[in-house]
Structure formats: C-alpha cells, structure tokens
Amino acid sequence: MFIYHTIAEVRRYVREARSIGQSIGLVPTMGYLHEGHLELVRQAKKRCDKVIVSIFVNPTQFGPGEDLERYPRDLDRDARLSEGVGADVIFNPPVAEMYPAGYCTYVDVERITEHLCGQARPGHFRGVATVVTKLFNIVRPDVAFFGQKDAQQALVINRMVADLDMDLEVVTVTTVREPDGLAMSSRNVYLEPEQRRAALALSRSLRRAEEVFQAGERDAARIRQLVIDMIKKEALLEIDYVEIYSHPELEPIDQIEGPALLALAVKTGRARLIDNTVLR
C-alpha cells in the first residue's frame, strides 16, 4: 500500500491504473479509522480494482469552537487498518496541499442543507461539498463510498453529483454499529464510560421509533416526541436536534407517507453524536 501526501503522486498513480484498464474506488474519511470506515473500504474493494482512502481532517467543514484541533489522528494505525482490508493507497495531504495560499472557491449545495446538521453547523456542508469535489477532481473515481451514519451528508453528495453532472457513482453503506447498538464514530473516543452508556439511548430510541412506525404510526410529531422523551431520560445527554424529513428530498412532513429520515444529534460532554434511521 502506498501513502501519498501530494496531489501529483495520487494523479500519477490513478493515471497508471487507468492506463491498464483498472477501475478506481474512493473512500473519503477524516481518519482515526474504525469498523465503519473499514466496511466502506471492503465494499469499495468488491466493486473496484484499486481503492484509495483519503484521510484529511478538513478545516473548512469545522465551525468556530468545534473540535478541529483535537480531532483524533493516528496515521500509522490508520495505515495498518487500511492495508488489512485491502486499500491500495492512502491519500493524506497537508492542509496547504488542499488549500494553498489564495484559495477562494467553494461549492454550496442549497435547500437540503437548510435543516439538521446544516442548520446546527452553519457552513459545514459547504466545507464538505468543497473538499469532496476537490477529492473527486484529484482522484476521478469511478465509485465513491459514504456511510449512512452521516445521512444528510450522503444526500448532499448525491445531490451535488447529480446537479453538477459529476461522472461517478455514489454508494451509501449501511451504518456499522457496536454490538450494543451505538453507531461507530471516531468521536466515540471522547466518551467517558457513563456518557458511553447514556449514548445507547440514541440507537435504542431509533429502534423504538421503527417499531411504532412498523405498527402503523404515521404521525411525524408523535414519533419525534417519543424519541425526544427517551433521550431526555438520560441526564448526561443534551439534544441538539431530533427531526423527521422526507427522504431523500429532506422536506418537512407531518404525516409519513413515503420514506422519511428520522435523524438526531445529541451532545454529551465533549462529544456530539449523530444517528438516524430511514422509516419506510
């Protein structure tokens, strides 16, 4: 496996692979890899001849006061784990390689970024759409892989690819969970044991919402309230949002008639955790 830090090296690698007819898969990450990321790499390996994992803690998607500086980083460990599941290249550029002096171009996906994390983290998806566009332009992948854990992000990328006629396929991979239900996330390392235990209310409340939906409940406000009530029972959790929108358009709904995204973000201690389910 190769570890590249420059755009030129990745471009050379991709050019050579393509010249012998090989397909390219891209798994964009911010590193500190876990089983969720590794599952994206495994899926990529099944679909593509060569798999490039980008590891870049992208400053433009962090807001003031967020955890950009203390976001966990461990390239050696990430390299071992990536190689173990068959990645061919890690692309780990320094910030100045992606945003050199004078940088001033951004990609803005409108409307579906208005709610949920887009509202809670102003500018976040502008940073995500910009860096993902740059990664697509650098790697020119045939297929790019994203996780359903970041449901709005996956929808934003799909919208952007369609709207800007980007020539690639986007695959969204099911959320990988710990055995007790907690969605895997690099930020889980921030959790103290008591917060880790309280955080189980996220997946538990989503499962309960799925049950009442399957039993026939279609009133979005009632399902949302049920989730809020379950999370509020945990004193260590502070709700950022619990919302239901149509999927994939992310429009407000009262009654769930088609697929609906039930998404939540919760703070506990230093961590902000997100999780979701699609009711269909």
Ligand SMILES: Nc1ncnc2c1ncn2[C@@H]1O[C@H](COP(=O)(O)OP(=O)(O)OP(=O)(O)O)[C@@H](O)[C@H]1O
């Ligand atoms: N549990 C998971 N299951 C499936 N995909 C995941 C999971 N966690 C993250 N991903 C996906 O991995 C990709 C890279 O995500 P990222 O590096 O931000 O990891 P993360 O664990 O989501 O970190 P964070 O703590 O920042 O939320 C994204 O497409 C994300 O949706």
Ligand SMILES: CC(C)(CO)[C@@H](O)C(=O)[O-]
């Ligand atoms: C897609 C991404 C790698 C862009 O920085 C990031 O938002 C993430 O890790 O989900």
Ligand code: BAL
């Ligand atoms: N997983 C999304 C990256 C972020 O929280 O900034």
